[in-house]
Amino acid sequence: MDSAQAEQDAWGAMMKAVQPIEMAVQGQALHPRAGDLSYPIFQLQRCTQCKRCTEECPFGSLDEDEKGTPKLNVYRCRRCGICMGACPERIVSFKNYSIDIIASMIKSIEVPEEDEEKPRVLILACENDAYPALDALGQRRLQYDLSVRIIPVRCLRSMNIVWIADALARGFDGVLLLGCKFGEDYQCHFVKGSELAKKRLENVAETLQRLQLETERLRLVEMPINEWGTLPAVIDNFVQKVREIGPNPYKGL
Ligand code: SF4
Numbered sequence: 001m002d003s004a005q006a007e008q009d010a011w012g013a014m015m016k017a018v019q020p021i022e023m024a025v026q027g028q029a030l031h032p033r034a035g036d037l038s039y040p041i042f043q044l045q046r047c048t049q050c051k052r053c054t055e056e057c058p059f060g061s062l063d064e065d066e067k068g069t070p071k072l073n074v075y076r077c078r079r080c081g082i083c084m085g086a087c088p089e090r091i092v093s094f095k096n097y098s099i100d101i102i103a104s105m106i107k108s109i110e111v112p113e114e115d116e117e118k119p120r121v122l123i124l125a126c127e128n129d130a131y132p133a134l135d136a137l138g139q140r141r142l143q144y145d146l147s148v149r150i151i152p153v154r155c156l157r158s159m160n161i162v163w164i165a166d167a168l169a170r171g172f173d174g175v176l177l178l179g180c181k182f183g184e185d186y187q188c189h190f191v192k193g194s195e196l197a198k199k200r201l202e203n204v205a206e207t208l209q210r211l212q213l214e215t216e217r218l219r220l221v222e223m224p225i226n227e228w229g230t231l232p233a234v235i236d237n238f239v240q241k242v243r244e245i246g247p248n249p250y251k252g253l
């Protein structure tokens with residue numbers, strides 16, 4: 001990096017830092033992209049104290065009582081929804097973001113019949129990097145396969161496995177998950193959200209095998225925002241793979 005680039009980079013870093021500093025002064029956490037300002041709601045009557053939500057919360061926002069029941073600390077919570085995706089009892093939700101809301105969105109998507117020979121592919125895209133990358137394609141009028149239908153999610157780890165199971169049971173031919181880059185140079189806004197989603201997918205692959213569905217019908221791709229130009233090829237390659245596999249046998253059942 002030369003001195004002009006370094007100056008530009010430093011300006012960018014400073015602008016990014018302004019918002020968290022202002023919020024920290026007020027004693028609050030920052031969530032720049034979520035329009036929903038509600039905090040997670042726990043229906044604790046059905047809580048089994050399994051502690052998955054407290055273990056997966058990247059910000060240590062969930063304390064526990066002596067029995068292991070989660071207790072939310074709102075000043076640490078960044079409303080990422082990872083606790084919602086982690087809870088096996090599905091008892092965590094937000095006012096404007098819940099398992100039922102996304103499930104209803106998936107149900108409202110039209111799925112062509114097998115004899116129409118048109119695949120239908122669901123994309124669940126993290127709203128932080130993958131969805132803006134899709135926006136960038138739209139602004140430049142770049143095209144990708146028309147079979148896809150896109151639903152933004154707050155973080156890929158806020159995804160509940162039931163969404164994938166429902167989509168495949170309804171005859172979707174494939175599900176593509178677009179999350180942030182993880183690992184050493186991670187870009188995930190919630191530190192390890194997309195990495196946790198990938199780990200969770202290993203269990204889903206087993207479920208697909210039990211249903212005798214090809215595991216290739218499901219793919220997770222890390223989508224760094226600066227690599228948005230590669231996205232049409234990522235989507236087209238996945239849809240092409242789904243076409244080669246053939247229609248989902250659960251279509252029309
Ligand atoms: S929404 Fe995110 S930060 Fe808040 S408690 Fe749940 S996992 Fe933790």
Ligand code: SF4
Nearest residue numbers: 047048050051053087
């Ligand atoms: S993941 Fe769900 S069931 Fe488990 S402790 Fe948290 S709220 Fe309770």
